[in-house]
Amino acid sequence: MKSDIILSGVGGQGILSIAAVIGQAAVSAGLHMKQSEVHGMSQRGGDVQSHLRISDKEVFSDLVPHGGADMILSVEPMESLRYLPWLSKQGWIITNSQPFINIPNYPDQKAVIAEIEKQPKHIIINADELAKAAGNSRGMNMVMAGAASLFIDIPQEKMEGAIQFLFGRKGEEIVKSNIAAFRAGREFAQKKRG
Amino acid sequence: MAKNVMMLMGDEAIAQGAIDAGVSGFYAYPGTPSTEIMEYAQHSKDAAALNIHRQWSANEKTAMESALGMSYCGKRAMVSMKHVGLNVAADPFVNSGVTGANGGIIVVAADDPAMHSSQNEQDSRILAQFALLPIFEPANQQEAYDMAFAGYELSEKYKTPVMLRITTRLAHSRAGVELKPRLKQNALKLPENKRQFVLLPGIARKQYKTLIANQAKFVEESEKSPFNRYIDGADKSRGIIACGIAYNYLMENYPNGCPHPVLKLCQYPAPKKLIEKLVKETKEVLVLEDGQPMLEESLRGLLDRDVKVKGRITGELPRDGELNPLFVRRALGMADICGAPAPAIVAARPPAFCVGCGHIDAYNAIKQVVTTGYEDGHVFADIGCYTLAALPPFEVVNSCVDMGASITMAKGAADAGLFPACAVIGDSTFCHSGMTGLLDCVIENSNVVIFILDNSATAMTGGQDSHALGRLQAICKGLGVDEKHIRIVNPLKKNHDEMVQVIKEEIEYKGVSVIIPTRECIQTLGKKNKKGGE
Ligand SMILES: Cc1ncc(C[n+]2csc(CCOP(=O)(O)OP(=O)(O)O)c2C)c(N)n1
Ligand code: SF4
Numbered sequence: 001m002k003s004d005i006i007l008s009g010v011g012g013q014g015i016l017s018i019a020a021v022i023g024q025a026a027v028s029a030g031l032h033m034k035q036s037e038v039h040g041m042s043q044r045g046g047d048v049q050s051h052l053r054i055s056d057k058e059v060f061s062d063l064v065p066h067g068g069a070d071m072i073l074s075v076e077p078m079e080s081l082r083y084l085p086w087l088s089k090q091g092w093i094i095t096n097s098q099p100f101i102n103i104p105n106y107p108d109q110k111a112v113i114a115e116i117e118k119q120p121k122h123i124i125i126n127a128d129e130l131a132k133a134a135g136n137s138r139g140m141n142m143v144m145a146g147a148a149s150l151f152i153d154i155p156q157e158k159m160e161g162a163i164q165f166l167f168g169r170k171g172e173e174i175v176k177s178n179i180a181a182f183r184a185g186r187e188f189a190q191k192k193r194g
Numbered sequence: 195m196a197k198n199v200m201m202l203m204g205d206e207a208i209a210q211g212a213i214d215a216g217v218s219g220f221y222a223y224p225g226t227p228s229t230e231i232m233e234y235a236q237h238s239k240d241a242a243a244l245n246i247h248r249q250w251s252a253n254e255k256t257a258m259e260s261a262l263g264m265s266y267c268g269k270r271a272m273v274s275m276k277h278v279g280l281n282v283a284a285d286p287f288v289n290s291g292v293t294g295a296n297g298g299i300i301v302v303a304a305d306d307p308a309m310h311s312s313q314n315e316q317d318s319r320i321l322a323q324f325a326l327l328p329i330f331e332p333a334n335q336q337e338a339y340d341m342a343f344a345g346y347e348l349s350e351k352y353k354t355p356v357m358l359r360i361t362t363r364l365a366h367s368r369a370g371v372e373l374k375p376r377l378k379q380n381a382l383k384l385p386e387n388k389r390q391f392v393l394l395p396g397i398a399r400k401q402y403k404t405l406i407a408n409q410a411k412f413v414e415e416s417e418k419s420p421f422n423r424y425i426d427g428a429d430k431s432r433g434i435i436a437c438g439i440a441y442n443y444l445m446e447n448y449p450n451g452c453p454h455p456v457l458k459l460c461q462y463p464a465p466k467k468l469i470e471k472l473v474k475e476t477k478e479v480l481v482l483e484d485g486q487p488m489l490e491e492s493l494r495g496l497l498d499r500d501v502k503v504k505g506r507i508t509g510e511l512p513r514d515g516e517l518n519p520l521f522v523r524r525a526l527g528m529a530d531i532c533g534a535p536a537p538a539i540v541a542a543r544p545p546a547f548c549v550g551c552g553h554i555d556a557y558n559a560i561k562q563v564v565t566t567g568y569e570d571g572h573v574f575a576d577i578g579c580y581t582l583a584a585l586p587p588f589e590v591v592n593s594c595v596d597m598g599a600s601i602t603m604a605k606g607a608a609d610a611g612l613f614p615a616c617a618v619i620g621d622s623t624f625c626h627s628g629m630t631g632l633l634d635c636v637i638e639n640s641n642v643v644i645f646i647l648d649n650s651a652t653a654m655t656g657g658q659d660s661h662a663l664g665r666l667q668a669i670c671k672g673l674g675v676d677e678k679h680i681r682i683v684n685p686l687k688k689n690h691d692e693m694v695q696v697i698k699e700e701i702e703y704k705g706v707s708v709i710i711p712t713r714e715c716i717q718t719l720g721k722k723n724k725k726g727g728e
Contacts, residue, residue, distance in 0.1 A: 010543065027201060027370065036367035037203075040226035040311030041654070044579065046545035051367075061446035062367035062439070065519035067531035081540045087533040102546060104586075107539040115537045 001031070001153045002057070004064040006083045007050040009075040010100045011043040017166075018073065018145045019050045021182075022152065024162035026054040029154050036062040045102050047079055054152070073148045075127070075141060076100045077112045084119075093119050094147050094189070096127040096140065123147060123192045130184045139181030146185025150193065156186070198373040204364035205230035207335045207371045208274075208302055211342025213240055216377035218269035218297070219247035221257035223626065224655035225276030226311040227365035228304035232274060233656075244379065252661050253597070253626040254279035258286040258301070265297040265355075266391055268383030270346050274302035277318050278596065282627070284321065290355045291325040292401050293391045297380050298349035300342065301327075302358045304365050307485055308516035311362075313577070313596065315514065317485035319462065322357040326405050328412045329357045329462040330421065331438035335369040337421060337460060343374065348415060352408055361484050363516065364439050413463050421460035424468050429453040433476030435469070437489060440482035443522040464489060478502035480510060480525060484517040544585055552713035553580045555685035556647055559693035561590045563701065564616060571614050572607065576600035576628070578620035578654045579715075580647050591618070598627025604642045605635050614701045618645045621662035622652035629669060635706045636674040643700050643707045646670075647685075649715040657718040670708045679703055685711040 005022070009015040019035050026033045032055050038048045051064045066085050071092045074080030080095035087093065093116055099109055116122050125147055131139035142163070149159045160179050167175045202210060209231045212220070220241075222232040235241050235248040247264070251257035254275040261271035275283060280303050287301060303318035322329045330345055332338040341358055349356045389397050416422055435457045436444045444452060457472050459465070473479055473493075481490040481503060490505040504510045510525040511517070520530065547554050557580075564571035575581055575591040576599065584591035593603055604617035619628050624646050635642055648666055652658040662669070670680050679700060683693050693711070700707035 011545065012548075023201070023368070032370070033201070034367055034369045036363060038310070039230070039366050039656075041545050042310070044545035044548065044582065044654075045543075047543040059369070060442040061519050062363050062369075062442065063518050065446055065523070065531070067533045068519075069533070078540055079543075082536050084534045084536050085532050089533075091533070103541060103543055105541050107541060111539055115539060 002055040003053075003071070003152045004069045005052040005071045005073055005148070006064055006069045006086050007052060007073050008079040008083055009048060010079065010102065011046050011048045013075050013100060014141050015048060015050055015075055017141045018075075018148070019052050020166055021142070021145045021159065021162045022052060022054070022148065024165055025154050025158040028161060028165075029158050031056055031154070032059045034059045034062050047082060049083060054154075071148060071151055073144060075144055077109075077116060077124070078107065081112065081115055091121065092151055093122040094144070094151070095122070095124055096144060097124045098126060098128045123189050125185065125188055127185065130188060131181045134177070134180040134184040136177040136181040139178055142178045142181035143185035146182035147189035149182070149186055150189045199370045200373060201368050202335055202339070202371045203230060203366055203368045204332070204335050204338045204360055205304070205366070206234040207339040208342060208358065208360070209234040209238070210371070210373070211339040212270075212272045212300065213238060213244070213246065214374055214376045215343045215346050216270055216379045217246060217272050217342075218379045219261065219264045219271045220274070221247070221251050221261045221271065222274040223251055223254045223257055223279060224652050224658045225279045225304070226655055227306060227362040228274045228276045228279070228302060229655050229658070230365070231272075231302060250658060250661070254283040255286060258283035258290070261299055261301075262286060262290055262293070265295045265299045266385060267297065269297040269380045270299075271297065272300045272302060272342075274304070276312065277303055277305040277316050278313060280318050280321055282597070287321070288325045289393060291327050291405055292393060292398055294353040294401065294405070295349055295355050296353065296383070296385045296390070298346035299355040300345040300349065300358050301355055302360070305359065305361045305485055307361055313594070315485070317488055318357065318359050319488050320486060322359070323462070323488065326409060327355055327357055328415065329359055331359045331460050331462070332364060333438055333441045333458065333460055335364070335367070335371050338364065339371045339373070341421070343377075344421070352411065354405070354408065359438070361439060361516070363484070409463065413466055416461045416463055416465040417467050419461040419465070422465050422468060423458045424471065425452070425456045425458065427452055427454040427456065430455065430476045431478075433457070433472040433479045435459055435472065435479060435481045435489065437481070437483045440484050440517055440522065443517055443519045444482060446519045447523045447526055447528060459489070464492070469493070473501050478504060481505035482511070482517065482522060482525070545582060546585070547579065547582055548716050550716045551579070552649055552685040552711060552715075553583070553647055555687055555690065556645065556693070556711040557583045557588050557590060559685075559690055559697055560616070560618070560645065561588060563694055563697045564614065565590065567698065568614055568701070570612055572612060572616065574600045574603040574607065574615070574617045576617070576619040576623045578623055580618055580620055597623050598631055601628050601631035601642070601644055602634065604644070605631065605640045608640045608642050613641065614643060615641065616643045616645065618647065620653070621646060621648040621650070621666060622660040624666070625661040629673060632670065632675070632706075632708075633673050639705045641704050643697070643709065646708060646710045648710050648712040651715040651718040653715040653717065657715060657721065666710055675706050675708050679705065679707040681707070681709045683709060683711050685713050
């Protein structure tokens with residue numbers, strides 16, 4: 001099994017919590033994992049990405065090779081497009097539909113969605129809304145993790161166990177509402193994939 | 195998991211390695227990508243229980259010197275910094291080669307090829323080579339951890355500081371690391387040779403000869419180091435030397451093993467015999483280095499003799515920037531694999547001030563005065579979040595060179611006759627390297643206006659405490675700035691007119707003025723409020 005994922009978003013949106021959940025699940029499933037992050041200057045509202053590599057064999061490069069990603073998982077639509085050179089021909093784009101506009105020249109939103117829809121395999125989710133509907137208005141990241149989980153060969157219990165492991169310290173309520181958001185994302189992706 | 199395995203970033207693995215290898219003190223000044231070494235040590239319960247020193251220093255030079263003092267007492271020290279920090283620490287660093295160590299010292303230099311968060315991409319290995327010190331360059335997180343043990347062992351065996359060199363990618367990438375049994379800290383034990391650390395010429399000459407004599411032994415250590423590995427391959431049309439993390443990019447392109455002989459090189463000085471073997475057995479040598487072509491250059495030599503060496507100098511790899519699997523793939527002569535290009539509508543998203551940041555209000559006032567009242571008004575800035583005012587919508591910053599240069603460049607410009615000459619510097623940067631420049635200004639009563647943006651934090655690198663906290667006014671006064679021209683303002687929108695007035699007054703004053711806009715960074719404030727609320 002191998003799953004190479006580019007996680008993308010804008011500094012401050014918290015993509016690392018997604019990386020933490022999937023990474024922790026991979027480790028508890030006994031898989032090899034490497035995950036590289038962006039720290040520093042870009043975290044001030046710039047574009048950020050994390051390369052997450054999971055495999056049942058040894059992982060060498062900390063970076064996903066160009067054309068090698070099985071998935072681009074993005075919490076912001078325009079950011080999902082930035083990393084197309086990394087996406088493999090069979091790869092999925094899974095992205096939040098809600099833009100994060102902090103630049104004056106942000107492109108037309110419809111054009112952004114149209115570009116994503118040109119990709120053969122994509123799932124576009126209004127993750128902010130799904131999170132709210134699941135009773136967790138801050139759970140956008142967990143919705144995205146849930147949607148992605150469908151395409152990663154790790155059992156769902158391991159993923160939810162990772163949420164328990166990572167958020168347990170903050171109390172049962174938080175764990176529950178994060179799992180609710182995670183499931184909402186997973187169900188949505190299931191329907192879309194068919 | 196039966197084994198004791200932790201998921202650690204490269205930085206964290208180094209810190210955990212030092213803790214487990216019996217370090218007694220961490221010393222550092224923040225700087226991407228090295229910051230998380232100290233932060234990890236600060237959050238480590240083990241380090242707390244073991245009473246290990248782990249507080250920030252004012253700058254990299256003071257950090258390096260404190261580490262040397264710890265080593266003097268026979269204990270193990272780790273000093274960490276970003277690559278440009280090593281320039282600041284270069285004086286004690288190079289001289290520490292001549293004094294040598296007593297307790298082991300590891301100097302961690304975290305380089306930033308591609309300048310993700312830096313002003314340049316210098317390769318720290320070259321500075322260590324210049325100082326004649328051994329270098330460890332891990333290929334992965336496990337080696338980063340293990341090299342803390344190996345580093346201290348080598349350091350104490352030869353009584354020499356050693357460098358541990360990493361790059362951004364490893365610093366900030368996580369993987370499983372298997373821990374080793376923990377070693378005890380050294381007991382306090384003063385140097386046997388009482389003159390070891392006294393670098394008077396007569397003594398230094400002798401010590402320097404020892405350092406030179408040690409070079410052959412360091413090479414010998416590299417020849418037999420477990421981190422340097424010769425992996426034979428049947429196809430001798432090419433040999434490959436893969437330094438540090440470049441080894442991973444090579445292997446990524448050969449999932450079933452590399453057909454060519456490979457020398458994985460992670461400890462320097464370069465192992466001459468291993469390299470000779472590779473050169474003898476292969477038609478040409480490709481050198482993969484994530485940084486400047488240090489090894490490539492030395493193999494090639496000045497005269498480009500018989501050895502065929504390829505790499506960054508010959509264009510097989512880009513001359514600058516960070517390595518990645520694709521660049522290595524091309525250098526190996528394989529066809530590109532690449533996804534679709536990003537569509538043209540994708541706009542650049544440069545970093546920007548956080549909403550509500552006090553720097554915004556300070557710059558609004560500075561910009562209004564400097565650009566409307568004075569044709570030649572220039573703003574010499576410095577390094578920190580406030581450098582972002584070089585970008586739209588402000589575009590009011592005329593320089594950013596190295597920490598502290600704002601004040602001294604403004605002084606030089608004032609000396610040249612520029613008026614007004616303004617400097618903008620952050621509170622942490624001021625304590626790092628601004629104070630001495632301010633003293634220069636005071637001595638000559640230079641006509642400068644210095645803004646010290648006090649946000650109670652070292653914000654750019656993640657909001658570490660600043661040495662300036664509660665001390666700025668007293669420091670400026672102590673350095674001799676006239677109290678009447680030390681002005682505190684509160685950078686808020688509603689105080690805009692007041693700030694404009696203060697700035698005008700101080701520009702018109704012919705002498706040294708210091709204006710201190712004081713309001714805490716939104717990010718650190720938010721973190722504190724969150725903690726208080728939990
Ligand atoms: C010699 C050197 N050391 C460290 C750094 C990393 N660095 C860049 S900005 C910065 C912090 C600046 O803090 P401050 O001056 O208080 O400004 P703020 O970011 O808080 O606005 C640091 C440590 C550097 N660029 N150069
Ligand atoms: S981190 Fe703090 S200082 Fe930096 S831009 Fe944000 S609010 Fe301003």
